[in-house]
Amino acid sequence: MRNPLSKQVVEIKPSGIRKFFDIVSEMKDAISLGVGEPDFDTPWHIRDEGMYSLEKGRTFYTSNAGLKELKIEIAAYLKRRYQLQYHYQDEVIVTVGGSEAIDIGLRALLDPGDEVLIPQPSYVSYEPCTILAGGKPVIIELKNEDQFRLTPEQLEESITEKTKVLILPYPNNPTGAIMDRSDLEKIAEIIIKRDLIVLSDEIYSELSYAGEHTSIASLPGMKERTILINGFSKSYAMTGWRLGYACGPKEIIEQMIKIHQFAIMCAPTTSQYAAIEALKNGDEDVAQMREAYNQRRRYLVHAFRKMELDCFEPYGAFYVFPCIKEFNMSSEEFATRLLQEEKVAVVPGTAFGDCGEGFLRISYAYSLDRIKVAIGRIEKFIFRLREEQKQNDQE
Amino acid sequence: MREKILRIIEKNSRIDLGELAILLGVEEIDIVNELAAMEAEGVICGYHTLIDWEKTSIEKTTALIEVRVTPQRGHGFDSIAERIYQYPEVRDVYLISGGYDLLIIMEGKTLKEIANFVSDKLSTQESILSTATHFILKKYKEHGTILDKKSTDERMQITP
Numbered sequence: 001m002r003n004p005l006s007k008q009v010v011e012i013k014p015s016g017i018r019k020f021f022d023i024v025s026e027m028k029d030a031i032s033l034g035v036g037e038p039d040f041d042t043p044w045h046i047r048d049e050g051m052y053s054l055e056k057g058r059t060f061y062t063s064n065a066g067l068k069e070l071k072i073e074i075a076a077y078l079k080r081r082y083q084l085q086y087h088y089q090d091e092v093i094v095t096v097g098g099s100e101a102i103d104i105g106l107r108a109l110l111d112p113g114d115e116v117l118i119p120q121p122s123y124v125s126y127e128p129c130t131i132l133a134g135g136k137p138v139i140i141e142l143k144n145e146d147q148f149r150l151t152p153e154q155l156e157e158s159i160t161e162k163t164k165v166l167i168l169p170y171p172n173n174p175t176g177a178i179m180d181r182s183d184l185e186k187i188a189e190i191i192i193k194r195d196l197i198v199l200s201d202e203i204y205s206e207l208s209y210a211g212e213h214t215s216i217a218s219l220p221g222m223k224e225r226t227i228l229i230n231g232f233s234k235s236y237a238m239t240g241w242r243l244g245y246a247c248g249p250k251e252i253i254e255q256m257i258k259i260h261q262f263a264i265m266c267a268p269t270t271s272q273y274a275a276i277e278a279l280k281n282g283d284e285d286v287a288q289m290r291e292a293y294n295q296r297r298r299y300l301v302h303a304f305r306k307m308e309l310d311c312f313e314p315y316g317a318f319y320v321f322p323c324i325k326e327f328n329m330s331s332e333e334f335a336t337r338l339l340q341e342e343k344v345a346v347v348p349g350t351a352f353g354d355c356g357e358g359f360l361r362i363s364y365a366y367s368l369d370r371i372k373v374a375i376g377r378i379e380k381f382i383f384r385l386r387e388e389q390k391q392n393d394q395e
Numbered sequence: 396m397r398e399k400i401l402r403i404i405e406k407n408s409r410i411d412l413g414e415l416a417i418l419l420g421v422e423e424i425d426i427v428n429e430l431a432a433m434e435a436e437g438v439i440c441g442y443h444t445l446i447d448w449e450k451t452s453i454e455k456t457t458a459l460i461e462v463r464v465t466p467q468r469g470h471g472f473d474s475i476a477e478r479i480y481q482y483p484e485v486r487d488v489y490l491i492s493g494g495y496d497l498l499i500i501m502e503g504k505t506l507k508e509i510a511n512f513v514s515d516k517l518s519t520q521e522s523i524l525s526t527a528t529h530f531i532l533k534k535y536k537e538h539g540t541i542l543d544k545k546s547t548d549e550r551m552q553i554t555p
Binding site: 015020021024025034123124173291295296299302345347 | 552
């Protein structure tokens, strides 16, 4: 029999997270700080609205781009929160999570050989989606000393004649980094000058802890060259509902709808009805969850400072990204030993790009009680490692 | 800051003040001062414990009593409420809009003890027109806490 597989697909590396997941699953009583989704349940009034839509028999396809009422609410939300003006009729598409929006966004933009700038460490799907869309990923390695922000210098030197798209993942998973208005203004100038398109993944926009999040699409001259991606997973604790959206220039959204209609048809109907309720009456839920995350964030950063672990203060998402280079071992080795010796699961930074080496992603989408137990164990582990090092030095 | 402190201690009044300061990103001394001020102002009226008495060997019966009263000239409902809330077995007293006037929540050891209280102490008062007593059979949720909830983490242990 002939080889049935596509070479391109076979060549794509499986997610680094997958491998670690398998190890953790074997471990029975491990405490995990390894998830990338909220610990809260979806607020009841949102779930209730989803159930009500089922009771009403709203179990059919919606139009490809999503329910009109939902698109109206999305446009109203983006205006209310981020001063963005999108027309619901032709500048909004409802997708199956932010993930689908990333995929179809790239597919709508790329021709073979087009280069896509991907700042890393970042979410695992940008690189494979770029390859599958025929593009060429060009990695920009973000630095701890820049608090993992994309600097204008780094951007400038990564651009070639073939560069077409910049992926802008802020607030960032896994680093927790944000880019504020002045950071964005500096890179916007280059983006406009070099005529790039931005795929701005703002799925964590509601989880910003240093003032309001700024969307790059709200800067002058940027809306017409930005695909804005957002969704309900992180802000409303709705990961399993699989619902996100993309907004952008009509010409791009039109092509994205085309791919979406053939590949997906439409986003889940029940989820769309629940999401209308989320946008209409969910602001208070979001504020409460943000405050809870922020408290845990402060607790974790404080705990790491006390341990004298090198850790910049992250102001976004629900991750801290401490540096473990002092221990002279790889992230994976550190994470594996931490799991085996103290039964705490964290994700090695390398799961989010090679430049994540020497870092760990620690999620605070957990109750404070659980975080405390885990932190106690991490502290014990680090203490032991430092003792070991001291002994080695003496020998 | 007040609101944030209150929201946390409403759920956990035993929280360590140093930890509270870390969570809110302020100095511990500010928390101490703010708490003292709120106690003095009567914003914070006490630090209670939420107990599921069902799980203890102590017998406890709780009843909601609806009371209709004749308001008194010059005092409205306040003076009659005061006469009622003086009884230690009365846990809560609220003035209510709607079909009746006062809602009393009271605790006793037995059904009979509560029934006696209603017939001897409440109904006999001049300004009380009528009472209706409802005994609580089961508590599902109290002070925002679901009493018998076992929380399990349904999430996968590692996700991107």
